[in-house]
Each structure stands twice: as structure tokens, then as C-alpha cells.
Amino acid sequence: MRASVSVGVPPLGLERTGRRLVRFFMAAGVSYYGDWLSTVAIVVLVFRATGSVTAPVLYMLARVAPRVLGPTVGGSLADRFDPARVASICAFAQGALTGSIVLVAQVGAIWAVFLLVVGAQFLNSLAQPAYGALIPRLASPEDLGRANGILTGLFASSMLVSPAIGALVLPRTTPEVLIAIDAGTFLVAALLFLTIRVTPSRHTVSGRTDGAAAGMHVVSREAVLRSAAAGLIGNTAAITALQAVLVVAATQHFGRDIEVGWLYAAVGAGGLLGSVAFLGRATRRVHRRGIVIFSAGELAAFSAFVFVLNLPLACLLLFISSLSSAAYYILGSIALQQRTPIELLGRTTGVMRSAMYIGMLIGAIAALALVQPLGWEATVLIVCAGAFVLLIVATVTGPRPALASTPLSDIPE
Template structure:
């Protein structure tokens, strides 16, 4: 199917590609189930333990494996048929979801069990996510990649809107077991979608490359390319200082506003509304002002918006603020991720994407645990708002010391040899936060 050439709604251009529509739809159904599970387990852990550190710790366990396994997943995804690779990872995640469901139905669900399954699920996700991102880059042309990345974020956040709303209803009607059961079934949608994708997304030349040298080659390209390195450091800073607002939503709703699953669902869904709105609007904005400028503005605004959310005096004002925070968070990560993928050689896209995932996992796992632990000691609002303002200080410092560093995110990229950046893109210092 030829790509749609929309001008007014350029954010939707990726929908003109048949394979992308299949992948997008399957991922949406799965993410609805995932967010049902996330809310159910977040409420369960917060209610049982009453500690922000425990809730943040469980959330961190899902992302912690990305620190080690994302580069491995990226190298493997560049060696095998990405559809088959993703199907295997999806089956593993479905099995883990099924175990949680059985434990819940039999009354044996516990915080230690949730912790172990969350860690294993994080391992499966860390190994699979780079292949998913690389497959998306395979099935849309470069000019529609920003649209695809934004729409991917939109479907993730549509799941964030629909999933928690359904979860709140299911929790009220039947308890967490039924929410976990729905999540288990949702993985079937991914398997059906992958069976209908025509592009294999496999680079046969990379099958001969040993695993560890392949990982190192991807890391070397990411370090030498100024735009990719800047995007990696930006991802690390945002994920550590702002992204913990995602995992700490149950803590904010229950401990600050003294409400339960319904308030948690409201905040999670409100973030999703902001993210989906931004995903639809971001294409024309990028075309009008340029990817570099939009990314820089988002990085400047996301810290103050996060602080505004954490300091909101009422639940409804917090819900309003998290709409804006969700929009900025989606736009920021979409810009950072697109920079990494556009500047990476095609045969290294999965590996570079895996390093992006690793930065996201390192920052989020460390940030959500540390902020949760400090929140138990000095207060939720003070810790989280201070972290958000620290990000603003880092971005302002970066702009002051290296005012042209963001130019690297839009500089033309050419490759002298496959996988090696030409001297034109080996910018001094690589950019840093």
C-alpha cells in the first residue's frame, strides 16, 4: 500500500503502510492488557506494603534488566528474522502473565512473587524491544519514521488511557486476577499481527558477525556520532529525573491524595490523553520548526511541567498537569528515539536502539527506586519536584556551555563504510548532559 501523503496531518503518514498498521494494532491491544496489569499490580503492592520504596522498587525491576540485556537483544535482533524473534519474546511474556494470573486466582499472589515475575518480564522486554523498534524502522521509509515513532507512542498511551480505565472497573468488579487474565489474552494480538507482516526485517550479512564484537561496534558508532550520543545522554537524564512519575502514580494518588484505584486510573489515563494528543500534533510542529528545535524546547519545558504536576494541590489539578506532562514526555522521547534511528546505519539500527533502551532502563530503574526510597523519608512532593527541576538545570547548563550541541541531531549523516560514521559526523565531545 503506498504511503499516504498527508500534509495537514503528517503525523499519520505511517498509517499508509500496511505492515505498520498490523504491528501498531497488535501492539495497542497488548498494551491495553499491559496497563491493566501495571495498574492492578501497582495498587496491590502499594496497598499491601504502604511504602513508596516498594512500589518504586517493583517498577524498577521491570526496567533493570535493560541495563545488561538490551545490547544483547539489539545484537540478536540484527542477526535473526525479527518477526520470529519477536514472536518468541511475546510467548515468553504471555507465559509470565499467565503465571501471575494463576497465582492471583488461587490466592497466592504476593509481593515477592510480583517482584520475581516483574524481573523476568523485564528480561523478556529488554531482549525483545530493540527488535520491535528495528522492525518498525524496516517497514516504513525514513521520511515517515518520525510519524511511526510518534504513532507508536500514541498506541502505547492509548493503552495507558484504556487499560487503567478497564482495570479500575475490573478491580472493582472481580479483583486483580481478572485484570491479569485479560493481559495474558492480549498477547495473542501481537502474534496475529506478526503473522501478517510481510517484511522480515533481517539483515543476513550480520548473521556472520560474532555477538560481542557486534555489540561493541554498535556502541562505538553511538559514542562517535554526536547526535546519537547527545540523544542517549538526554534519554538517561529524562528517564532518571522525570520518568519516575509513571511508576509513582499509585503512591501519589494513595499517599498524597488519600484515594485508591480510581484516582490512580484517572492520573494514568490523563497522562495518556496528553501523549496521544501530542502524537497527533507533533508531525506538523516538527515540519514547521524542525526536529532539533522542537526537541530542545521539549527538554527545556518537561522539567518545569513535571514539577508543576508534583506540586499540584488537588487531584483534579494534578490530572490537568499530567496531561501536559504526558504530551511533553511523549514528544521528548519520540524526538530522542528518532534521532538515534535516523542517524544509525541500517545494519546497526537494532543495536543503537538497544542502547537507547538501555539508557531508558538505567535511568528509570535507578530514578524510580531512589525517588521512591527518598520519598518515604523526606516526602513525595519534595523529592520528585526537586528531581524535575534538576533536569531543567542540566539542560540550561548544556545550552550555556555548548549552545550548538543540538545541531548534531539534524546534521546530514553519511557513512563511509557500513556501520562506521564518516569524519563529518564524529563531532568533538559527542554532546553531553
């Protein structure tokens, strides 16, 4: 039997809380934009230094692989200490490692660049549970949708704007300049996080609340969170697999590799619109139906994309897929914040972040293993089918504690 708890914290005054929330968005936004700016710069740096087509692939693996390890540790830290301090320390350290990339690149130690990327991305994932733990402390329950929409919108816009800035600036400067700017953005974010103070929660919950496994226990017992986690694993795997072959798809289906720019633009636009949709509405109790529908919708759009030979229609499908992705991600975040005790928010957010990063790894491995023998179309369809099966299994199975809604009663609401 689950304990009944309050997940809120004592209000510190609406005006003060609003200012802290604005500083949180500023810190997160600066960090997001800087990170994606250096993503483009480091790809160019390692490719120019090595002349090898495998170097960018190795860089992407160096970005993704360490993220699987960080959220579990970061979730425990965010629950044990002030999450704003955890985010600040991670930002300071990530800025130092990112700045060091400029130094090692000057002496031609490209192998050290990969090691520094691994360390920086581990710190990135270490900080993410702190972001999730901060939102319910800074936003009122009825504003959770708006807060998560703004945060997701900042991330989506950074994916759209920062690579474009990099493409415009790189012909006129060196990658090291953009990487140094990114290091500076982490310093700014760290200082902003230092200005945020949250009151430690004094709530207690009976049951399994100790250790890193406490977050996994919350997710496994909550039907809505199980579906959200399944969507993060499966759909992120599908996204990663498609991203890995998107330039090939643009060449084979639309005649030119440069058409991939329109495809990425459609993804960014869909993510922004999906985020904006949550800004003007008060938050209601989130049920599993919306998460399942939007997760399945994204997979359906990906599957249809495989068969499309018309560029505008392909862009429309990716627009729909990204809009659906933003919707189920925000709904899943709200559901987590509504259902998780405040002292477990970090660890539970860490579980969900780990699910997303595991999906990235699965998608990357699937692309490497299947594209050559089967082709990119079959690869995308296989990953989408596996993601859909995982979503259905998570939706219709799992613990059904007393007083909890069943999967079938939950979905039709």
C-alpha cells in the same frame, strides 16, 4: 571519520509494506494494552494476598529492574536475526510467563509471582529493540514521523485506557481473569509478528559494527543521539520520581488522594496529543534543537508542578509535560532511525531503551532515598535539576568529528 551509509532497505511494494506496518501496529497495540491491564491486576493481586503496603512497591521494582538488562541483548538479537521473529518469540514466552502467574497465585505462592514478573519484564525489554528496528524497514523515510507517532500514541492510550478498564472490571471479577486476558494478548501479538517478514539487510559499514558495544559507539559519536539519550535518562528519572509521590502530592496539595486520577488523566491526554501532532506531517531531518527544547520543557513543567496548589493548573502542567515527553521521544526515535545504519538499528535502539530504563531505576531509588528525609517536593526538584544538568552536559560536550555539526550550530536551526 564516519562512514556514509544508506539506512534504507529495498522497497517490497507500497501496498505490501503498508499491510505489514498495520500488522506491526496491531501487534504492538495489543501487547501494550494487555501489559497495562495486567499491571493493575497484579498490583491488586499481591496487595490482597499479602496485606502489605510494601508489596506493590516490590512489584514495581520487579517490573523495572530487569528491564535494564534486556535491551542490550535484545538489540544484538534484532540485528543478527529477523526482528519480527525476535519480537514474536519474546511475546510467546512473555505470554507463557504471564499465564503462569495465574497458576501460582491459585496456590498462594506470591514469591513466585514476583519471579515470573521479573522474567516477563526482561522479555518485554528484550523485544523493544526489535520494535525500533522494524519501523524503518516497514515505513518509508518520509513516514517515519507518522509511524513513530502512531506507536507512541498506542502506548500512551494504553496507559490511559487499560488501567481505567481494570478499575471498572476488578470489582466484578478477580485479578486472575485480567492477567489471563493479558496472557492471551501476548499470544495474539506473537502470531501477528509471525506474519511480518522483512528482507535482511545486506549493507555493510566500515568501522566498529561488531558486538553489543556498536550501538553505544553510534550514540556517543552522534550529537543528536547523545542529547536524546541524556533526555531519556534524566527525564525518565524525573517522571518515575514524580509518579512515586503523585498520590502524596494529590493528598497534600489538593486535599484528597483520589485527585490523583485527574493527574494521571492529564498525563495520558498530553501524551496522546503529542503523538497525534506527528501523524499529519511528513518527516524532516531531525536536529538537536527540538529534542533539547522539549526535554527542558518537561522538566520545567515538573518543577512548576511542585509549587502549584490549584488542581486544574496542576493538570495543565502535567498535560504540558506529557506532551513535551511524547514530542522529544518521537523526535529522538526519528533521529535514531535517520542516522543509524540498518544493521545497527537493533543495538542502537537497545542503548536508548537501556537509557530509559536506567532513568527509571534512578528515579525509583531517588524517591526511596529522599522522600522521607526531604519531602516529595524537594525530591522532585533535585531529580529535575540533575536531569537538566545531564541534558546540558550532553549537549555541549562530546566528540565533534569532521563534517559533523557542533552543538551550538545544531541547536539554533
